[in-house]
Amino acid sequence: MTRSNIILLAIVVAIAALPMFGGPYALRLGTMACMYAILALSWNVVGGLAGYPSFATAAFFGFGAYTCGVLLSRGMSMAFAVPIAGIASFFVAALLGAALLRLRGHYFAIASLSLIEVFRELVNNATDLTGGGMGLNIPLGAGSAVMADATFYFLSMWGVLLATALMVIIVGGSKLGFGLACIRQNETAANMIGLNATLYKSVAFGLSACFVGAAGGIYAAWVHYIDPSDVFDILYSVKPIVMALIGGLGSPLGVLLGAFVYLGLEEVVWRNYIQIHSGVLGVLIVILLLFLPHGLMSIRSRLLAWRPKHV
């Protein structure tokens, strides 16, 4: 295991100590931090490793949220509903990926964006199952006290984050990760030497959706009410990309830190500029892409050495 992966795991494990000294607000922030980290790390599998510009995160987040939400409102317990949401997301994404990942570049980006739209409209119209545009009310969990509730959802989200981090580390060191790197660099050549690119890409897409779906499920149980425009928000697709760009594409540790930095910025902006928060987010994105295209991790190497850039 590389040093950065050890640091990654250490950070994730350290986060678990939060309930020991944090209040409900800290736990809420911690839950969000875990959720963002899950989304960003998952996106990194297909966006960073395989180099496919996927905007489909929100589609699987919403899919997981609704799968879990519907199961919970039918009386299933969370211990079953969340894993089912994750597994269902994996298979749906892997199947869709087998078709969609044949597209490249702009066409893939458009197709993955449209996936959000299709899922949202399907949920909107399946009123009997999902409540349609009225949204879905999810029964309160077993917990009664504020603190116990907050701790429970924090730990659930943290568990999924730990699983995601392990998945990312295992994929990074495995044949799958190597194959994805080959696909990123030159897919045609990877195909030529006998790499089953379609299978690799589909599995990567499935893995990147699996934990996002589970996170969506916990989110649904956590907020108790979801509606299509909330969970199928395109921002859930763009935020992980921004986090990954903040941290630097490809490195899981950078992506994790990017998620935390992003959450900090978002919290400050939300608190102070509620009316213009999305505009401020836009300014942040533009500045980031124009001046720091390789992420915060690149500042250090830039300061240390003034080498000419490879183009």
Place this chain on the structure above:
Amino acid sequence: MLAAQVLINALVLGCLYACIAIGFSLVWGVLNVINLIHGSFIVLGAYLAWGLYQSLHLSPWYALVVAAPLFFCLGYIVQRIILNRVITAPVLVTLTLTFGLDLILNNAMIYFFKADYRKLTLSPPMGSISLFGVVVPVDRLLATAFALALTGILYLILRRLKVGRAIVAVRLDRDAAVLMGVNVKSIYAIAFGLGAALAGCAGVLMALIFPISPLTSSAYLGKAFVVCVLGGLGSVSGALAGGILLALIEGIGSATIGPAHATTLSFVLLIVFLILRPQGLLGRKGFE
């Protein structure tokens, strides 16, 4: 009779869809950028028409004349100052950047105009004509005519003017165009400006027909996606064919399986088209 009405509605709406999509298609084809601000430009154009009508009682037909140069300048500046810096970056960067710009513009519109739905109502109303039981509102018909005219103007610019030929040349082969002495940077900015101007004009026309709100921008953008993919990228005739096809599918879908499913249908079709025929109806392969 219902069939005829559906057909006429689709033709009218299809030309407007083409007008929405054509600027988007131009920018995608020439700059290789998926321009997510397009929807917000359209809404801004609609607000311009609405504002001019409210304050100066200026008819939307004249607002077109105001909107085109204004939006051209806006687009030119945005491209030159911001987008040009990342124009060679991969799609992830350019797409996210235009998304950021869209967030800024959309938030600014919500801040200044509020998210309330508004409507530009002409007084006196222009009424409607009815022929063999098929009813068409006159303002909608006029908007369609103007949309067709705008499409025609773009076609003429690309065909006849020197700058238009240069735009087409850059789209076909950027490197060869550079060797022929085309200033690619300026062509990029002009193409983006043209795209913005078309979006602004489309917005002015939309103001007559649909309610105006910053929240509608993503719906316009979605239409632009679908039309571009259906018709093929970067060609005027492709956008027209794609627009009419989309309107037909939506019209027939609404009439048969219900209007709630029309959007789903169009996006499913988009994905199917992307997989089976990514070059679109009229596109040629290897043209992206």
